[in-house]
Amino acid sequence: MIGPTPIPAQAPEPQAWGLRIGVGLLLALVALAVFYPLLSPVDPTFESIAGLTELGEPLPVGAEGYPLGTDPRGRDMLARTIYAGAQTMLTALSAVAIATLAGVTVGLLAANTKRFAGSVLMRFTDLGLAIPGLLLAAAISTILGRGTLSLIVGLAAVFWAPIARVTYGQAVVLRERDYVEAARIMGGGAWTVLARHILPHLLPVVGAYAALSVGWAVLFESALGFLGAGVQEPDASIGSMLGQHLIYYRSHPALIVIPAVFLAVLVMAANLVGESLRTRTEER
Amino acid sequence: MGWYIARRLGAALITVWIVATAGFLLVEIIPGDPARQLAGPGASAESLVAIREAYGFDDPLPVRYVDSLLRMAQGDLGYSFAKAEPVTDALLRSLPTTLLLTSLAFIVEVLIAIPLALWVVSRGGFADRLLVIAAGFTAAIPTFLVGLLLIYLFAFRLRILPLGGGGSPAAYVLPVLTLGVPFGLVLARLLRTSLLEQRSQPYVAFSEALGETAWSVRWRHLLPNALLPLLSILALDFAGLFSSVAVVEVAFSMPGLGADLLLGLNRLDTALIVGIGIIAGLLVALVNLIADVAVIAIDPRVRRST
Numbered sequence: 001m002i003g004p005t006p007i008p009a010q011a012p013e014p015q016a017w018g019l020r021i022g023v024g025l026l027l028a029l030v031a032l033a034v035f036y037p038l039l040s041p042v043d044p045t046f047e048s049i050a051g052l053t054e055l056g057e058p059l060p061v062g063a064e065g066y067p068l069g070t071d072p073r074g075r076d077m078l079a080r081t082i083y084a085g086a087q088t089m090l091t092a093l094s095a096v097a098i099a100t101l102a103g104v105t106v107g108l109l110a111a112n113t114k115r116f117a118g119s120v121l122m123r124f125t126d127l128g129l130a131i132p133g134l135l136l137a138a139a140i141s142t143i144l145g146r147g148t149l150s151l152i153v154g155l156a157a158v159f160w161a162p163i164a165r166v167t168y169g170q171a172v173v174l175r176e177r178d179y180v181e182a183a184r185i186m187g188g189g190a191w192t193v194l195a196r197h198i199l200p201h202l203l204p205v206v207g208a209y210a211a212l213s214v215g216w217a218v219l220f221e222s223a224l225g226f227l228g229a230g231v232q233e234p235d236a237s238i239g240s241m242l243g244q245h246l247i248y249y250r251s252h253p254a255l256i257v258i259p260a261v262f263l264a265v266l267v268m269a270a271n272l273v274g275e276s277l278r279t280r281t282e283e284r
Numbered sequence: 285m286g287w288y289i290a291r292r293l294g295a296a297l298i299t300v301w302i303v304a305t306a307g308f309l310l311v312e313i314i315p316g317d318p319a320r321q322l323a324g325p326g327a328s329a330e331s332l333v334a335i336r337e338a339y340g341f342d343d344p345l346p347v348r349y350v351d352s353l354l355r356m357a358q359g360d361l362g363y364s365f366a367k368a369e370p371v372t373d374a375l376l377r378s379l380p381t382t383l384l385l386t387s388l389a390f391i392v393e394v395l396i397a398i399p400l401a402l403w404v405v406s407r408g409g410f411a412d413r414l415l416v417i418a419a420g421f422t423a424a425i426p427t428f429l430v431g432l433l434l435i436y437l438f439a440f441r442l443r444i445l446p447l448g449g450g451g452s453p454a455a456y457v458l459p460v461l462t463l464g465v466p467f468g469l470v471l472a473r474l475l476r477t478s479l480l481e482q483r484s485q486p487y488v489a490f491s492e493a494l495g496e497t498a499w500s501v502r503w504r505h506l507l508p509n510a511l512l513p514l515l516s517i518l519a520l521d522f523a524g525l526f527s528s529v530a531v532v533e534v535a536f537s538m539p540g541l542g543a544d545l546l547l548g549l550n551r552l553d554t555a556l557i558v559g560i561g562i563i564a565g566l567l568v569a570l571v572n573l574i575a576d577v578a579v580i581a582i583d584p585r586v587r588r589s590t
Contacts, residue, residue, distance in 0.1 A: 123295075127302050131564065131565055132523045133524070135530070138545065140310075219426050223531050228550050242429070264424050268420065
């Protein structure tokens with residue numbers, strides 16, 4: 001019988017549940033960030049006297065009209081946390097997308113060019129790995145002027161280097177494989193081989209690493225917010241919320257706990273996806 | 285072997301040079317008049333001219349670049365207007381706190397990771413799972429929140445440890461734990477993977493067949509081999525630890541480089557930020573160098589091939 005080789009039935013992979021839970025959580029958070037503002041009339045930046053007690057303190061969790069209470073300026077915590085979460089996710093995802101693009105390009109270039117140029121590129125990558133990331137991101141985003149865009153640039157400047165490392169390491173191994181050799185012998189140019197035969201095999205590994213980087217980028221964003229760099233009022237990110245609410249941690253712990261829970265769920269979901277993808281690719 | 289060390293030293297110097305160049309360029313692209321920043325808002329036109337003359341702000345770019353590299357080589361990192369003193373003086377005062385905190389946290393990290401990983405690997409099963417999950421959890425929570433939780437528990441509720449500051453040795457307990465425990469768990473997880481890989485190697489079965497005790501096999505054969513691939517990771521970890529140290533210092537209000545960074549970020553004091561970056565680059569290059577030398581000290585195979 002002539003036809004496609006039948007694929008043998010596979011045992012369910014042990015990591016599949018981790019990947020599913022991670023992707024599910026991420027999708028839920030994204031859906032929350034996208035649909036909540038559409039369905040709810042509450043403005044996350046609206047400061048109101050009604051949102052404060054008579055003494056001017058934030059309302060507690062469960063107050064009427066404010067399911068998660070209010071922040072010190074009388075803004076709805078539920079709306080504000082989701083709004084901040086959307087900002088943080090957007091920042092982290094854009095930064096990692098830029099970093100992945102840059103990292104893969106540098107890694108492939110280094111693997112594919114002559115010895116000297118390649119090793120110069122990789123030395124630059126090592127340097128990117130050596131500088132404490134938080135410092136680099138803080139310096140770049142401060143110097144470019146505070147705001148979401150410069151934050152994205154600062155984070156991308158941190159995360160491209162490890163991705164370039166991973167890409168280079170994989171590309172150098174793949175380069176020596178028989179099927180790549182075959183493609184080369186059949187007359188494929190260097191760039192054709194790279195784009196059509198090496199790149200597709202890189203993607204799972206790079207994807208795993210990019211997913212892990214999203215988690216790290218979110219953590220970096222929160223650390224920068226804590227230091228006062230990054231997103232500024234009246235905009236909010238999870239990091240800026242944590243940074244601004246820090247002084248209330250004894251009197252109103254909910255102001256810290258609510259954004260922290262959002263952050264922890266987000267990072268854990270990203271890590272779950274990244275780790276599951278990585279164990280999958282490593283088992284092969 | 286001498287050649288190998290010389291080569292690594294050269295690589296470290298190149299790293300420092302590139303960091304210094306990056307710092308110079310960052311300061312260059314910032315809009316604003318550095319002479320005015322130095323002199324303050326009420327300065328006269330003559331003093332501005334004098335400052336430009338003295339610092340060479342009007343020289344062409346390559347001249348300024350070489351000048352600034354020469355100054356950095358002599359330990360002059362410029363003037364911090366936020367601190368109202370030379371950057372080098374300010375940073376040298378903060379450095380001991382940061383170095384002490386980083387080193388203590390690093391020691392705690394390793395002291396937690398090695399026994400924990402060995403125990404978990406020999407025990408297997410539930411303990412093994414628990415470590416993976418715990419490391420996953422700690423990796424998802426920012427260090428400053430861990431620190432905050434510890435402050436809340438030990439300083440406010442139980443009142444057994446000081447809130448922060450840098451004076452007494454007790455002030456270091458919470459920050460060191462904040463950094464050491466999460467990093468230790470993550471390192472233990474990496475070490476666990478490495479140990480599991482090594483355990484199936486023939487030399488382990490061979491040593492056991494020779495009648496060595498499990499303890500001796502574990503500490504004399506398994507651990508050194510499992511630690512080797514982690515040494516370079518450990519050096520990179522130091523850079524990560526350094527980032528977290530800055531944040532934890534701020535959370536515990538300790539007078540270290542983190543406090544300077546916070547000040548620099550809030551006052552947009554570029555000289556201070558770049559100075560911290562250069563110090564950090566120097567330290568990380570030094571640690572990488574130590575890790576490279578440690579590899580040849582531990583691994584006779586590398587020693588012979590270099």
